[in-house]
Amino acid sequence: MSDGHEHNGHEHVPSRQRRRFPGISSRTYEHPADRSALVALRKLSGFDTVFKALSGLLPERSLRLLFLSDSVRVSDQQFSHLNVMLQDACYILDLEKVPPMYVSQDPQPNAMCIGLDEPIIVVTTGLVELLDEEEMRAVVGHEVGHALSGHSVYRTILLFLTSLAVRVAWIPLGNLAIMAIVTGLREWFRKSELSADRAGLLVGQDLQASMRGLMKIAGGNHLHEMNVDAFLAQAEEYEAGGDLRDSVLKILNVLPRSHPFTTVRAAELKKWAESRDYQRIMDGHYPRRDEDKDTSVRDSWRESANHYTTHVKSSKDPLMKLVTDLAGGAGDLGDRVRRGFGGFANPGQKPPRGPETPDPSDSSSNSPDDDQPPRDGS
Numbered sequence: 186m187s188d189g190h191e192h193n194g195h196e197h198v199p200s201r202q203r204r205r206f207p208g209i210s211s212r213t214y215e216h217p218a219d220r221s222a223l224v225a226l227r228k229l230s231g232f233d234t235v236f237k238a239l240s241g242l243l244p245e246r247s248l249r250l251l252f253l254s255d256s257v258r259v260s261d262q263q264f265s266h267l268n269v270m271l272q273d274a275c276y277i278l279d280l281e282k283v284p285p286m287y288v289s290q291d292p293q294p295n296a297m298c299i300g301l302d303e304p305i306i307v308v309t310t311g312l313v314e315l316l317d318e319e320e321m322r323a324v325v326g327h328e329v330g331h332a333l334s335g336h337s338v339y340r341t342i343l344l345f346l347t348s349l350a351v352r353v354a355w356i357p358l359g360n361l362a363i364m365a366i367v368t369g370l371r372e373w374f375r376k377s378e379l380s381a382d383r384a385g386l387l388v389g390q391d392l393q394a395s396m397r398g399l400m401k402i403a404g405g406n407h408l409h410e411m412n413v414d415a416f417l418a419q420a421e422e423y424e425a426g427g428d429l430r431d432s433v434l435k436i437l438n439v440l441p442r443s444h445p446f447t448t449v450r451a452a453e454l455k456k457w458a459e460s461r462d463y464q465r466i467m468d469g470h471y472p473r474r475d476e477d478k479d480t481s482v483r484d485s486w487r488e489s490a491n492h493y494t495t496h497v498k499s500s501k502d503p504l505m506k507l508v509t510d511l512a513g514g515a516g517d518l519g520d521r522v523r524r525g526f527g528g529f530a531n532p533g534q535k536p537p538r539g540p541e542t543p544d545p546s547d548s549s550s551n552s553p554d555d556d557q558p559p560r561d562g563s
Contacts, residue, residue, distance in 0.1 A: 203390050204467060205277050210474040211334040213466055214383035216453075222373040223339075232366055236342060248299070248341075252307060256287040264288055267313070270322050271306070274329040274388045284332050286325075288313060294402055296324055298331035299341045306332070315401050319394035323385040330384020336377050343370040375445045382454045387466065392458045396451055403447040413451075420452035 206213070226232060252258075259267045267286065275283045284304045291309035294316075298304050306328045316324065331337060346367050386395050396413050404411055423446070445453075457463055465471070 203277060207279050208473040209279055210472040210477050213471040214380055214387060216376055216379040219376040219380040222376040226369040226373045252287045256289040259286040270325040274326045277388050278329055278333055280329060280333050296328055298328045298337045300337045301341055304332040304337035315406055316398055319389060319391050320398035323389035323395045323398055326388025327381040327385035330381040343374055378445055379453050382450055383457055395454055399447045399451045417452055420448035423448060
């Protein structure tokens with residue numbers, strides 16, 4: 186635990202007792218969806234070509250000079266309270282080299298960890314002004330988690346592919362191939378945020394602070410007007426509500442986003458915080474990074490596949506329930522989809538009877554409305 190003294194070059198560790206995780210591997214907190222999305226990304230045709238080309242062409246030195254010249258670098262003399270959090274986060278996650286951290290003038294609350302050779306962390310003034318100390322500690326831990334996982338490389342590639350697309354237009358892959366890579370990167374990016382949220386909790390070790398931070402990002406600095414349970418209920422309603430049309434809209438809504446929706450992030454983090462895995466980590470039982478070289482890629486992929494299988498089976502989303510039912514051989518695809526787009530969200534509703542199968546006990550079975558699919562809200 187941190188004790189307020191100097192450790193491995195990290196000074197000014199806060200006096201509050203927090204558990205430290207010596208030699209912790211990023212596998213400890215990485216979400217299975219993060220790892221599987223990264224595996225899928227690496228299998229995309231042309232990704233290796235783009236990655237190698239951009240790794241040699243991106244002006245990373247220019248990027249570092251930009252932040253050095255036009256942002257405020259965190260240190261003992263500038264934003265010292267953030268420097269304390271940064272040193273503490275690196276100590277807790279046992280990251281030996283502390284990444285440089287900058288505060289950039291921007292009213293939009295945001296933070297990022299970028300860089301190809303070495304990661305750098307950037308937080309906006311909007312975020313610094315929005316969050317209290319413990320909420321900000323979770324955010325700093327979140328970004329240090331990105332650094333420990335090596336996420337900054339792929340995040341930098343995505344940043345340049347999306348914001349500087351004109352400069353990479355010459356790559357002989359075509360716009361469709363580039364967009365496939367950008368879409369794959371965004372999918373991984375969203376999943377990597379779930380991993381980093383877990384790292385933030387390991388650093389802050391205060392679930393309520395993590396929840397408050399996500400609520401503020403969603404609704405601003407009005408905590409007196411918000412409630413954690415009600416906020417999490419939104420995530421439940423988002424997942425389970427609607428019919429197949431809403432499921433499709435959810436997919437379309439999330440595709441252009443770099444981050445998962447905040448209610449979803451909060452629900453995922455709370456679920457992990459209440460799991461046995463989290464308790465084992467806090468008890469000191471976790472994978473060490475010196476064991477990473479012995480980790481089987483096949484085992485990691487199997488774990489990710491098992492996660493997705495469990496997620497689909499337990500999901501309340503109408504589309505996921507349809508997939509589960511069809512996988513179990515329940516019903517005809519065309520009939521299920523037809524009903525799904527008109528009231529599938531009501532699992533207790535009787536399926537409509539056609540004229541071929543009247544119910545003799547039902548005197549209204551010959552009604553002309555009986556062979557129509559149920560309407561929305563019925």
